[in-house]
Amino acid sequence: MLKFIVRRLLIMIPQLLLLSIIIFLLAKAMPGDALTGQMVANPNLDPETMEELREKLGLNDPWHEQYIRWIGNLLQGDFGISYVHNVKISDLLGNRMANTFLLGLLTLIFAYLIAIPLGIIAGRYPDSWMDKLIVGYNFVSYAIPLFVFALLMLFLFGYTLNWFPTGGSVDVQVERGTWDWYLSKLHHLILPSISAALLSTVGTIQYLRSEIIDTKLKDFVKTAKAKGTPERKVYTRHIFRNSLLPVAAFLGYDIVFILGGSIFIEQIFNYPGLGQLFVSSISQRDFSVVNILVMLFGFLSILGTLLSDIILSIVDPRIRID
Template sequence: MWKTIVRRILIMIPQLLVLSILIFILAKLMPGDPFTGMITPETDPARVAELREKAGLNDPVLVQYVRWVKNSLQGDFGKSYTFKRDVASLIGERALNTFWLSLLSVILLYAIAIPLGVLSGRFQNSILDKIIVLYSFITFAIPVFVLALLFLFFFGYKLEWFPTVGSVDIKYDPGTIGYIWSKIYHMLLPAITTAILGTTGVIQYLRSEVIDSKTMDYVRTARSKGIPIKKVYSRHIFRNSLLPIAAFFGFTITGLLGGSIFIETIFGYQGMGQLFISSLSSRDYSVITALVMLYGFLALLGSLLSDIIMSIVDPRIRIE
């Protein structure tokens, strides 16, 4: 197993190299540069040309790429021309906000989806099952931005139960109880929205596995021995039904840092998704390239973690 993990990590190196080349080329093909927005009728062209020369934008493309890769390996992703800060510290700050929001979303997602999936599979074709299936169809069909806007309008503006923008109230000092509660309070509505939209897949997978498991020989054997039906579901059916969910758990873990572009943008939550959109609109290439590279790395890491988790949960499964 460890040899396979090392091999998979080594394979990730050329994959990341190819990804870095594609990202750098696409960034260069985008119109304008970070200094384009500074140009006005009153702007001195010589000053703009001086800034571009100082930033190394006039160097050959190969020289710029090698310099970018070398600096990135040292943890230096450059400076954000929009925020006037180091890209690494900026992403680190936003990644922390995204992590807590995503962690709360995942907790709520599984708290909703697992009971509904088990109940739907256990009471197949009942009224409860039909209601849960209908709920799954609705959450699957509704677009992310539609539900987010509905929740924001109804619960944020109409009922005023939740804040409508930001990640924390600025009147609280960091580390205080009020500050911590404000952070949680600002995360609740976007986390609930994300969780509801993410329950569809888990419910359907779990429902199908529970229905299939009910006809297995080990279940018949357990019931013939007089084991109560609740224990049959909790100790046998439920545990085996979690395997398909475990297959995607690695992507769920890495997704904690990926964030949601739509959710964070609509709710004005200061995370990585909102940072990505604002960087695109301002042509902040140093932030864009760093974020896309991070997303690519997280996708590869998620695939590896999913295989590892599957091999731990079910010893019969081995990483190929």
């Protein structure tokens, strides 16, 4: 296992290097540069002053020199500066990363609390009225676009019933660190996380249902029943445990979603996370922030495959990764 992890981590180095080159070249191919967003935000800036800044920052240098300088700073932990917000990118990402982590974590919890019981019921009682309702829910949730469903949830529970806030991550009038501040934080998280969770249960429900139905027909289950093992123990010790393998296989990608976040959810609910920052940085041409965010999402995607393999080998002792 240790050799496998080390080997995969070493493979990640050229993958991330290639990703950084592609990202940097795509950013250079887009119209404008790192200062373009600042010019759009402040149209009264003197063009001569901006040209002097470009020369000072090395934005007029050949692309390979700019790339070497950028990747060198990145390896030293220097993410650069957002010229639109006039702050360090590391400071800009701090609170937003925490917000996205909380949103993704709560979404993941809600998704599994909904999907696992429904998948077990649908698999244990196939073709029953409960199974038909769950399969129907699966089809509907798969067909509805996330942004449409999120808008409906926001309109119904945010504006019409006024049960939840319609934007932000916390009430600005509450003092930070108090009990009311944490309750306000949770209150702002519930509606967007439930909206995302209700439409992200499709894969887990379907995989779990299919695996339970297939596992019930296997020989070791028939042998356990022939020995007189109670049906409840057959499901908990044999069927359910083996049926969790596909769910565990995708757990690594789900964990990546915690930090990757949902761009649609954060935009619709005006939630200040990484997804919202990514969209606003593109529209404002803040390429230095866009480059770092794409690198972060790419790193998390590569890391997700590694986590999935490790988790799967832990859940299923029959699998050994050498």
